[in-house]
Amino acid sequence: xxxxxxxxxxxxxxxxxxxxxxxxxxxxxxxxxxxxxxxxxxxxxxxxxxxxxxxxxxxxxxxxxxxxxxxxxxxxxxxxxxxxxxxxxxxxxxxxxxxxxxxxxxxxxxxxxxxxxxxxxxxxxxxxxxxxxxxxxxxxxxxxxxxxxxxxxxxxxxxxxxxxxxxxxxxxxxxxxxxxxxxxxxxxxxxxxxxxxxxxxxxxxxxxxxxxxxxxxxxxxxxxxxxxxxxxxxxxxxxxxxxxxxxxxxxxxxxxxxxxxxxxxxxxxxxxxxxxxxxxxxxxxxxxxxxxxxxxxxxxxxxxxxxxxxxxxxxxxxxxxxxxxxxxxxxxxxxxxxxxxxxxxxxxxxxxxxxxxxxxxxxxxxxxxxxxxxxxxxxxxxxxxxxxxxxxxxxxxxxxxxxxxxxxxxxxxxxxxxxxxxxxxxxxxxxxxxxxxxxxxxxxxxxxxxxxxxxxxxxxxxxxxxxxxxxxxxxxxxxxxxxxx
Amino acid sequence: xxxxxxxxxxxxxxxxxxxxxxxxxxxxxxxxxxxxxxxxxxxxxxxxxxxxxxxxxxxxxxxxxxxxxxxxxxxxxxxxxxxxxxxxxxxxxxxxxxxxxxxxxxxxxxxxxxxxxxxxxxxxxxxxxxxxxxxxxxxxxxxxxxxxxxxxxxxxxxxxxxxxxxxxxxxxxxxxxxxxxxxxxxxxxxxxxxxxxxxxxxxxxxxxxxxxxxxxxxxxxxxxxxxxxxxxxxxxxxxxxxxxxxxxxxxxxxxxxxxxxxxxxxxxxxxxxxxxxxxxxxxxxxxxxxxxxxxxxxxxxxxxxxxxxxxxxxxxxxxxxxxxxxxxxxxxxxxxxxxxxxxxxxxxxxxxxxxxxxxxxxxxxxxxxxxxxxxxxxxxxxxxxxxxxxxxxxxxxxxxxxxxxxxxxxxxxxxxxxxxxxxxxxxxxxxxxxxxxxxxxxxxxxxxxxxxxxxxxxxxxxxxxxxxxxxxxxxxxxxxxxxxx
Numbered sequence: 006x007x008x009x010x011x012x013x014x015x016x017x018x019x020x021x022x023x024x025x026x027x028x029x030x031x032x033x034x035x036x037x038x039x040x041x042x043x044x045x046x047x048x049x050x051x052x053x054x055x056x057x058x059x060x061x062x063x064x065x066x067x068x069x070x071x072x073x074x075x076x077x078x079x080x081x082x083x084x085x086x087x088x089x090x091x092x093x094x095x096x097x098x099x100x101x102x103x104x105x106x107x108x109x110x111x112x113x114x115x116x117x118x119x120x121x122x123x124x125x126x127x128x129x130x131x132x133x134x135x136x137x138x139x140x141x142x143x144x145x146x147x148x149x150x151x152x153x154x155x156x157x158x159x160x161x162x163x164x165x166x167x168x169x170x171x172x173x174x175x176x177x178x179x180x181x182x183x184x185x186x187x188x189x190x191x192x193x194x195x196x197x198x199x200x201x202x203x204x205x206x207x208x209x210x211x212x213x214x215x216x217x218x219x220x221x222x223x224x225x226x227x228x229x230x231x232x233x234x235x236x237x238x239x240x241x242x243x244x245x246x247x248x249x250x251x252x253x254x255x256x257x258x259x260x261x262x263x264x265x266x267x268x269x270x271x272x273x274x275x276x277x278x279x280x281x282x283x284x285x286x287x288x289x290x291x292x293x294x295x296x297x298x299x300x301x302x303x304x305x306x307x308x309x310x311x312x313x314x315x316x317x318x319x320x321x322x323x324x325x326x327x328x329x330x331x332x333x334x335x336x337x338x339x340x341x342x343x344x345x346x347x348x349x350x351x352x353x354x355x356x357x358x359x360x361x362x363x364x365x366x367x368x369x370x371x372x373x374x375x376x377x378x379x380x381x382x383x384x385x386x387x388x389x390x391x392x393x394x395x396x397x398x399x400x401x402x403x404x405x406x407x408x409x410x411x412x413x414x415x416x417x418x419x420x421x422x423x424x425x426x427x428x429x430x431x432x433x434x435x436x437x438x439x440x441x442x443x444x445x446x447x448x449x450x451x452x453x454x455x456x457x458x459x460x461x462x463x464x465x466x467x468x469x470x471x472x473x474x475x476x477x478x479x480x481x482x483x484x485x486x487x488x489x490x
Numbered sequence: 491x492x493x494x495x496x497x498x499x500x501x502x503x504x505x506x507x508x509x510x511x512x513x514x515x516x517x518x519x520x521x522x523x524x525x526x527x528x529x530x531x532x533x534x535x536x537x538x539x540x541x542x543x544x545x546x547x548x549x550x551x552x553x554x555x556x557x558x559x560x561x562x563x564x565x566x567x568x569x570x571x572x573x574x575x576x577x578x579x580x581x582x583x584x585x586x587x588x589x590x591x592x593x594x595x596x597x598x599x600x601x602x603x604x605x606x607x608x609x610x611x612x613x614x615x616x617x618x619x620x621x622x623x624x625x626x627x628x629x630x631x632x633x634x635x636x637x638x639x640x641x642x643x644x645x646x647x648x649x650x651x652x653x654x655x656x657x658x659x660x661x662x663x664x665x666x667x668x669x670x671x672x673x674x675x676x677x678x679x680x681x682x683x684x685x686x687x688x689x690x691x692x693x694x695x696x697x698x699x700x701x702x703x704x705x706x707x708x709x710x711x712x713x714x715x716x717x718x719x720x721x722x723x724x725x726x727x728x729x730x731x732x733x734x735x736x737x738x739x740x741x742x743x744x745x746x747x748x749x750x751x752x753x754x755x756x757x758x759x760x761x762x763x764x765x766x767x768x769x770x771x772x773x774x775x776x777x778x779x780x781x782x783x784x785x786x787x788x789x790x791x792x793x794x795x796x797x798x799x800x801x802x803x804x805x806x807x808x809x810x811x812x813x814x815x816x817x818x819x820x821x822x823x824x825x826x827x828x829x830x831x832x833x834x835x836x837x838x839x840x841x842x843x844x845x846x847x848x849x850x851x852x853x854x855x856x857x858x859x860x861x862x863x864x865x866x867x868x869x870x871x872x873x874x875x876x877x878x879x880x881x882x883x884x885x886x887x888x889x890x891x892x893x894x895x896x897x898x899x900x901x902x903x904x905x906x907x908x909x910x911x912x913x914x915x916x917x918x919x920x921x922x923x924x925x926x927x928x929x930x931x932x933x934x935x936x937x938x939x940x941x942x943x944x945x946x947x948x949x950x951x952x953x954x955x956x957x958x959x960x961x962x963x964x965x966x967x968x969x970x971x972x973x974x975x
Contacts, residue, residue, distance in 0.1 A: 172763070184893025186942040186970055193973045216764075220740070220753045226763040230941050234973065237943070253738065253753065255705070268705045268738065268753055278657070278711040279701075280775050290765050298917070408669025432783065456715050457671040458722070485671055488678045488719065 008313035010345045014320040015313060019063060019327065021303060022208040022241040024154050026063030026327075027104050029320060030341045031305050033244060033329040034066040034110035034157065034212070035361075036080075038370045039381070044071065044082030046091035049370075049381055054095060056382045058103040060338035061345075064327070065105050066210075066244075067095075069112035069159050072137075072144035076116070078261075078368040083111050083144040083151075092151035100152070108155035108210060109148045113137050113165040121256040126168045127175045134180060134191050137165060142198040145209070155208035155241070158195060162249030162273065163264030166192045167214060170231060172223040173252055185227060189234050196238045208241040215287025218248035218269040225287060229294030236300040244305040244329060245288040249273035263366045270362075274332065275309045277357040277441070282315050284308030289324040305329045311355055313344045335361055336373045338383050343472065351386075351472025353425065356442050375425055375442055384424070384470045392473035393419035403463050403481035410452040410461065410483055417467035417475055428452070429464040429477065437464055437477075458487030493798035495830045499805040500798060504548060504812065506788060507693045507726040509639050511548030511812075512589050514805060515826045516790050518729060518814040519551040519595035519642065519697070520846075521565075523855045524866070529556065529567030531576035534855075534866055539580060541867045543588040545823035546830075549812070550590050551695075551729075552580075554597035554644050557622075557629035561601070563746075563853040568596050568629040568636075577636035585637070593640035593695060594633045598622050598650040606741040611653045612660045619665060619676055622650060627683040630694070640693035640726070643680060647734030647758065648749030651677045652699060655716060657708040658737055670712060674719050681723045693726040700772025703733035703754040710772060714779030721785040728780075729790040729814060730773040733757035748851045755847075759817065760794045762842040762926070767800050769793030774809040790814045796840060798829045820846055821858045823868050828957065836871075836957025838910065841927050860910055860927055869909070869955045877958035878904035888948050888966035895937040895946065895968050902952035902960055913937070914949040914962065922949055922962075943972030 010016040019026045039049040057065055070081040070088075082088050092109070099107050115124035141158065148156040160166040168174065169191040174182035181187050199209055213231060216224040232243050253267030265273060275283045288306035295302060307329030310316055316328040334340055337353040344352065353375060360374035376383060399415035417423045423445035429437040430452070443450050445467075455461055462480035495501040504511045524534040542550055555566040555573075567573050577594070584592050600609035626643065633641040645651040653659065654676040659667035666672050684694055698716060701709040717728050738752030750758060760768045773791035780787060792814030795801055801813040819825055822838040829837065838860060845859035861868060884900035902908045908930035914922040915937070928935050930952075940946055947965035 179893075184938050185940065186893040186973070189941075190973065218753060220738070220751070220756055222753070222756075224760075224764040224768075226765075226939070230939070233944075234941060238973075253705070266705070268703060268707070271705055271707075275709075279709040280711075280771060283709075283771075286765060286768075286771075297920075408664075408671040435782075453669050454711070454715070455670065456674075456719060459718075488671070488674065488723075 008317055008344070008349065010347060013317050015317050015328065016345050019303070021155065023206065024106055024208050026106055027061070028063040028341060028345070029327045030062040030316070031244070031327050031329045032057055032062045032065040032334050033305070033307055033331045034068050034159070035331045035335065036068050036365050036371060038079045038365060038368055040079045040081045042079055044080060044084070044088060046081065046095050050081070051095050051098065052382055055098060055102065057334065057338045058099045058105040060334065060340060061103060061105060061342045062334065063106065064108060065099070066108045066110050066157055069110045070144070072111050072113050072140040075114065077114065083109065083147050084140065086147065089147050089151045092148070092153070096152040106154040108157045109153045110157040110159050110212065111141060111144045111148065112159040113140060115165055117261045119259055119261050121258070121262055123251060123262055125175070126165065137191065138194045138198045141195045142202040145199040146202040149203045149207050155210055156199065156203065157210035157212055157244065158199060160192050160211055160213040161246040162214065163251040166195060170213065170223070171217060172221055172227065173219070185230060189231060193234055193238060196235060196240060200239050209239070210242040210244055211235050211240045212244040212246055214247055214249070215245040215284065215291055216247050217250055218272040219250045219252045222250070225290035228287065229291050232291045232295055233298060233300065236295060236302045240302060242303045242305060242327070243291065245284070245291055245307065247272050247284045247287055247308060265362060265366065274359055274362050275357070276359050279309060281309050281311060282319065285310070285319055285324055292323070292325060303327055307331065309357065313349060332357065332361060336375050336383070339386055348472070350474065353468065353472060354427070354439055354442065375444060377424070377444070378446070386471045387421055389421055389469060389471040389473060391420060393417040393423050393467035393469050393475040395475060395478050399478055401463065401465055401479040401481040403483035405483055405485045408457070408485065410455050410463070410485065412450045412452070412463055412465070412481070414448050414465045414478055416448055419467070419469045421469055423467050424470045425468055427466040427468065429466060431462045431480070433460055455485055457485040460484045493802055493829070493834065495832060498802050500802050500813065501830050504788070506640065508691065509591055509693050511591055512546065513548040513826060513830070514812045515547040515801070516729070516812050516814045517542055517547045517550040517819050518792055518816045519553050519644070520816045520820065521553050521850050521856060523564045523850060523853055525564045525566045527564055529565060529569070529573060531566065531580050535566070536580050536583065537867055540583060540587065542819065542823045543584045543590040545819065545825060546588060546590060546827045547819065548591065549593060550584070551593045551595050551642055554595045555629070557596050557598050557625040560599065562599065568594065568632050569625065571632065574632050574636045577633070577638070581637040591639040593642045594638045595642040595644050595697065596626060596629045596633065597644040598625060600650055602746045604744055604746055606743070606747055608736060608747055610660070611650065622676065623679045623683045626680045627687040630684040631687040634688045634692050640695055641684065641688060642695035642697055642729065643684060645677050645696055645698040646731040647699065648736040648739070651680060655698065655708070656702060657706055657712065658704070670715060674716060678719055678723060681720060681725060685724050694724070695727040695729055696720045696725045697729040697731055699732055699734070700730040700769065700776055701732050702735055703757040704735045704737045707735070710775035713772065714776050717776045717780055718783060718785065721780060721787040725787055727788045727790060727812070728776065730769070730776055730792065731758060732769045732772060732793060750847060750851065759844055759847050760842070761844050764794060766794050766796060767804065770795070770804055770809055777808070777810060788812055792816065794842065798834060817842065817846060820868070821860050824871055833957070835959065838953065838957060839912070839924060839927065860929060862909070862929070863931070871956045872906055874906055874954060874956040874958065876905060878902040878908050878952035878954050878960040880960060880963050884963055886948065886950055886964040886966040888968035890968055890970045893942070893970065895940050895948070895970065897935045897937070897948055897950070897966070899933050899950045899963055901933055904952070904954045906954055908952050909955045910953055912951045912953065914951060916947045916965070918945055940970055942970040945969045
């Protein structure tokens, strides 16, 4: 099936409580680590989100902003009126320059230390819970005052509200794990308080886990009931994530515990070895439970959805209402614009090697492994229609080495510079598939995922910053030694 | 959609290398802990599998049997000729009394100790690998000699061959983790050796993980290539499991490490909070990769597939060729016979609370939580058409307590005794759904999964050992206190 934007659901408008999105692609909140410790919007934050907005997703959710002033790594804040002007300036620029709607995700988190210790929800008293509720309400109001189109409450992953929802909630009081209703109490209070503060005409979204992906954690059965509650409390969209918990995080001595280091972190941001759309079943199960109860709140699916074909099918099959796309939009913010224009073949495909995640973990500024080495943002696509080309006598070599295939190729030529190389592979006489990419400065690649005895052919395609692609170089044929005892 | 056995794929025959199965329901290997430490077939093992066979799945896979003589808990063995007569006696009885085909799963495992220490594949030398290969070959031949219809090689979960396949394989030699081909070497040698020993006309199955469900583990991308290799080495069916690894296992001091205690164990045997058919995507992805390469080896999907509707849809949609069903067939071995006869409403539904798994973990004999307290096997369905009935003035009460619903009911009456009670729940005026079951001796139940403010109605249905169901008692209405800060 070839995707066509005309007549697609993906590129048809969608309304969230009167907020009209031009299409159904959503950029979910992604930490950038571009903010300082001071929590203010700065030039790099502004540049990052303007870059995203120029790609024209229907909705863009700014990274989590603290509702309180606790110590953390680099993080935006919505915890005081002093942050409002900076946020307003950013939103005004997005609205002034693009048709993109902008939400802000707001977050509360507990303390962590370099010893590996972390504060848990059972360590905080009722007054502290009251303060969390109040802080969310005030922060949400600031988000509205800053001119955002919506506010999104972070109830996913390892953070305070998610820990209340968890089946691993260890409290024994009315906020405690012994019943679903008690686990829902603090999140419900937050949602109600936020609605009181922002009024009835301002869209509120909730991001939460469809599955915790930890031992003894919850999955769709509970998540569907959370969704019902959120809908009853007038949430306007539900954005479904997975995992990202502290419970299975690996502590690196001397570093604060980072909640994406266990399998639940893998499940949150599935890497190349996982199938596309791995977590769609979560959004699907939640949406079905809502619709069975006559609740029409829209549901965002996410997790390695990267092709327009899969995005469209997910919408057509009624598995979700909107498509969240984080890492692919980090790799190439112009995905929506390019796909809508029928130029999907100029998209720079995400390789899902999670270098971005590793940077976040180390509090480094989050970049894409495919960007040029010194760039802090995806490059602008220049008005360039000239694809990279191969010099005369350009060659691609492929040889077997220790169970892997080593490729080496002649650098391609381009006026503006080669931005990257795509490695394509076929089995026998079969079709070529993209297996990975390398930056424009690299001219070699190692494939550790090949089977012995299978005749592979490789090709290299060079692309420039406009996404123009060269003719393929190759094929180079190679067969790893067949299995032989 | 109501299921009808007539015209279904599920109850149509299926051939595996000339082995004709009467239907497409497979009982996967499940540890019973009924064997002694001596490894011989005994009366209880025989009784367990005859009970399963009388339910008439198309294929029944006997629990893992050691290919070697290492110390373990209770475990069947295929490690010496002395075990063959006992195995032959069991197979002959199954063949004599039922139409069911019988495979034997054979396993190699490394040492574990009560200290939590475990031997790893990087601790063993090449001679030890040679010995594993040889032991599999000899054990498989014994399985053939014992009259089994097929042999299944255990390459899943925490065991030796799965550890070679793992992305966490830490060896640095030609059996090591640096390439897919190296990780496949030991399993490939085993499969080839087994084929050499059993000949070309004896079916060989491979059970392996479609996903490890651990940090840094493999998923479908690798599993699909394993499947291609297994097909090239003449595997006759591929049975897809998930998780069950040592890497995320929780060590209980003084107990040997048990590989189903982490999330990967939850994913292997998903409990009630997970959606049905959670792992079908693994079989689906593997099967697609095989078919794209013109490989026709059948694929078994498993993991909380419990309804004939889902089983049939999974086959119709080409996501799998055969349906594995373990815990549901433990709860009620007669599922295939009942469903085929159009009496699906007499099936005793599994409640997926994993008491069976907890018993296995403690080396206790594995039973179902729904069986009568002292029974070692599912009871035979008597020729009884009289359903349990409620005494005059029978009552069901439902009350709210601490965020949960407490139900209590009058015991039902039955000539042969009430076998169990099903708890049904509806929201508002909606349909009633089965939420859990209790044994016949219990007359109360607590529902911790209800939402405040939702008007629930509960009903209780009593059933006898033939599966005859009473009229529903109730409804009893209850609403937990609505959410209120």
